Amino acid sequence: xxxxxxxxxxxxxxxxxxxxxxxxxxxxxxxxxxxxxxxxxxxxxxxxxxxxxxxxxxxxxxxxxxxxxxxxxxxxxxxxxxxxxxxxxxxxxxxxxxxxxxxxxxxxxxxxxxxxxxxxxxxxxxxxxxxxxxxxxxxxxxxxxxxxxxxxxxxxxxxxxxxxxxxxxxxxxxxxxxxxxxxxxxxxxxxxxxxxxxxxxxxxxxxxxxxxxxxxxxxxxxxxxxxxxxxxxxxxxxxxxxxxxxxxxxxxxxxxxxxxxxxxxxxxxxxxxxxxxxxxxxxxxxxxxxxxxxxxxxxxxxxxxxxxxxxxxxxxxxxxx
Amino acid sequence: xxxxxxxxxxxxxxxxxxxxxxxxxxxxxxxxxxxxxxxxxxxxxxxxxxxxxxxxxxxxxxxxxxxxxxxxxxxxxxxxxxxxxxxxxxxxxxxxxxxxxxxxxxxxxxxxxxxxxxxxxxxxxxxxxxxxxxxxxxxxxxxxxxxxxxxxxxxxxxxxxxxxxxxxxxxxxxxxxxxxxxxxxxxxxxxxxxxxxxxxxxxxxxxxxxxxxxxxxxxxxxxxxxxxxxxxxxxxxxxxxxxxxxxxxxxxxxxxxxxxxxxxxxxxxxxxxxxxxxxxxxxxxxxxxxxxxxxxxxxxxxxxxxxxxxxxxxxxxxxxx
Numbered sequence: 270x271x272x273x274x275x276x277x278x279x280x281x282x283x284x285x286x287x288x289x290x291x292x293x294x295x296x297x298x299x300x301x302x303x304x305x306x307x308x309x310x311x312x313x314x315x316x317x318x319x320x321x322x323x324x325x326x327x328x329x330x331x332x333x334x335x336x337x338x339x340x341x342x343x344x345x346x347x348x349x350x351x352x353x354x355x356x357x358x359x360x361x362x363x364x365x366x367x368x369x370x371x372x373x374x375x376x377x378x379x380x381x382x383x384x385x386x387x388x389x390x391x392x393x394x395x396x397x398x399x400x401x402x403x404x405x406x407x408x409x410x411x412x413x414x415x416x417x418x419x420x421x422x423x424x425x426x427x428x429x430x431x432x433x434x435x436x437x438x439x440x441x442x443x444x445x446x447x448x449x450x451x452x453x454x455x456x457x458x459x460x461x462x463x464x465x466x467x468x469x470x471x472x473x474x475x476x477x478x479x480x481x482x483x484x485x486x487x488x489x490x491x492x493x494x495x496x497x498x499x500x501x502x503x504x505x506x507x508x509x510x511x512x513x514x515x516x517x518x519x520x521x522x523x524x525x526x527x528x529x530x531x532x533x534x535x536x537x538x539x540x541x542x543x544x545x546x547x548x549x550x551x552x553x554x555x556x557x558x559x560x561x562x563x564x565x566x567x568x569x570x571x572x573x574x575x576x577x578x579x580x581x582x583x584x585x586x587x588x589x590x
Numbered sequence: 591x592x593x594x595x596x597x598x599x600x601x602x603x604x605x606x607x608x609x610x611x612x613x614x615x616x617x618x619x620x621x622x623x624x625x626x627x628x629x630x631x632x633x634x635x636x637x638x639x640x641x642x643x644x645x646x647x648x649x650x651x652x653x654x655x656x657x658x659x660x661x662x663x664x665x666x667x668x669x670x671x672x673x674x675x676x677x678x679x680x681x682x683x684x685x686x687x688x689x690x691x692x693x694x695x696x697x698x699x700x701x702x703x704x705x706x707x708x709x710x711x712x713x714x715x716x717x718x719x720x721x722x723x724x725x726x727x728x729x730x731x732x733x734x735x736x737x738x739x740x741x742x743x744x745x746x747x748x749x750x751x752x753x754x755x756x757x758x759x760x761x762x763x764x765x766x767x768x769x770x771x772x773x774x775x776x777x778x779x780x781x782x783x784x785x786x787x788x789x790x791x792x793x794x795x796x797x798x799x800x801x802x803x804x805x806x807x808x809x810x811x812x813x814x815x816x817x818x819x820x821x822x823x824x825x826x827x828x829x830x831x832x833x834x835x836x837x838x839x840x841x842x843x844x845x846x847x848x849x850x851x852x853x854x855x856x857x858x859x860x861x862x863x864x865x866x867x868x869x870x871x872x873x874x875x876x877x878x879x880x881x882x883x884x885x886x887x888x889x890x891x892x893x894x895x896x897x898x899x900x901x902x903x904x905x906x907x908x909x910x911x
Contacts, residue, residue, distance in 0.1 A: 403749070418848070426850070427725055427741075427851065433850075437880045438761075443761075443764075452880070519761065520761065528746060529751075531749040559758045
């Protein structure tokens with residue numbers, strides 16, 4: 270079949286518990302999707318067989334596997350160059366796993382993979398807010414902080430395939446909170462959903478300021494609780510978003526000095542707080558950035574639908590195959 | 591004349607007082623060089639005429655202008671995309687000056703320009719320590735701190751041509767010393783020759799620790815004095831280099847998280863201190879960087895001869911023309 274007839278791609282998003290997959294057309298419509306478990310197979314080969322079966326089923330819902338150009342995967346600790354998952358702490362398959370090759374051998378289609386944030390950046394460039402942009406930085410604000418950096422229209426992978434770990438830059442809060450990576454002061458320990466909840470608990474613990482957040486059990490506060498409280502005008506909750514946004518904006522100022530992007534695109538759970546987070550990020554950036562860039566770098570939210578974004582991002586990789 | 595017969599390039603390094611120029615062959619030999627003033631012409635057109643005359647004279651010392659492929663210039667505040675100098679505080683020509691076009695029109699050869707640190711990076715890739723490398727970061731440690739970032743074999747210019755201002759990242763010493771750019775805490779205010787002298791003066795002023803540096807008039811201490819004292823075993827001077835190197839290394843850790851380079855190449859006056867500066871930089875980097883990269887990123891000195899480096903760096907741009 271000619272390449273032009275292969276008008277669909279498959280996007281696969283592998284998470285610790287579940288793997289989402291979908292068939293996507295060139296306009297970014299997810300035509301069919303499904304979910305399989307990623308946490309039940311100790312043997313990665315059995316997982317690959319399940320995944321291939323799920324992909325074939327989905328393809329049959331459109332025009333069959335012969336109309337699929339290729340498969341893109343967003344995976345934790347994915348290495349684009351090698352098509353591998355490498356020492357992923359949240360997956361069952363340990364060490365270096367040649368996931369792209371395994372799936373390609375099983376299903377007979379080309380497969381590319383990268384980490385989730387890079388996939389989100391490619392998705393944004395292909396279907397979302399970064400269409401037409403050549404130089405931008407995607408920051409994903411979820412449980413952690415991820416990043417995908419696009420330079421000259423290409424994702425930055427660096428010498429070893431692992432470039433773009435901006436959640437683990439540590440200058441913004443030197444000797445600050447302990448991060449999951451074992452170091453102190455990572456951006457991820459502050460500007461993530463978990464970071465917002467930690468900031469809330471710190472304030473509740475170290476002050477006696479009144480806030481509706483005290484009505485929630487201390488160890489169960491989430492970033493959504495903080496956003497809800499701020500939206501109701503709670504002063505402490507508003508301050509938490511101001512602190513988080515300013516800190517993230519200050520970190521972005523150094524990223525701008527590195528690659529001078531046209532835009533910074535924010536994605537993920539924390540962006541549901543809307544202007545509560547966006548305004549202090551923009552203020553923090555413009556307060557900290559070199560004159561040259563003040564007011565010139567766009568800071569915008571993703572335009573991918575959140576439910577489809579992981580599949581879309583992964584699928585976008587496959588158009589390049 | 592065929593391109594293959596054009597076997598030389600011209601490198602031009604424009605500084606505030608003087609402009610150095612030289613004819614360079616493909617192996618990085620500077621075959622002829624000269625110097626003209628850059629601070630005597632209020633009218634940039636007169637400077638361009640002087641420069642063209644000097645280039646023709648140099649070319650006559652080898653095999654004539656017909657054997658020159660093109661001209662590369664390293665200039666303060668240079669914009670590679672536009673071939674312009676833009677609002678350069680240390681030059682007489684104000685605003686936006688289309689320097690590459692002016693020289694090309696005058697002399698009939700293609701001309702490219704970029705800032706000094708980017709030129710140094712291209713020079714290192716063409717003739718120096720980065721031959722064969724595709725991903726590295728050049729850090730120039732002179733009066734200020736400059737940087738040239740190479741990604742996939744290309745200098746990173748970013749959306750507007752001004753990427754790579756790593757001397758003006760400010761997270762490493764938040765709210766720290768005032769920098770020439772008007773902000774506080776820039777890397778440049780610490781990790782430059784001027785920064786080392788400022789650190790020395792701070793210690794002399796705020797402590798009564800004995801050091802041979804007290805024999806030098808307080809306002810005349812230079813980074814060379816500090817290096818000389820450290821080489822003689824002076825404890826305060828040694829500590830100044832340890833502080834400077836660790837701080838620079840910690841900043842480099844965040845740069846590594848951005849672009850995952852194969853190497854970081856240090857260049858400029860401060861590198862004359864040798865291991866006094868190199869060892870604490872490497873220690874600071876490895877103490878701060880994510881596990882993934884610990885011990886894996888080379889930190890090395892430039893291999894360009896310091897006297898020729900500015901001309902070589904600028905000239906290297908011209909091979910791409």
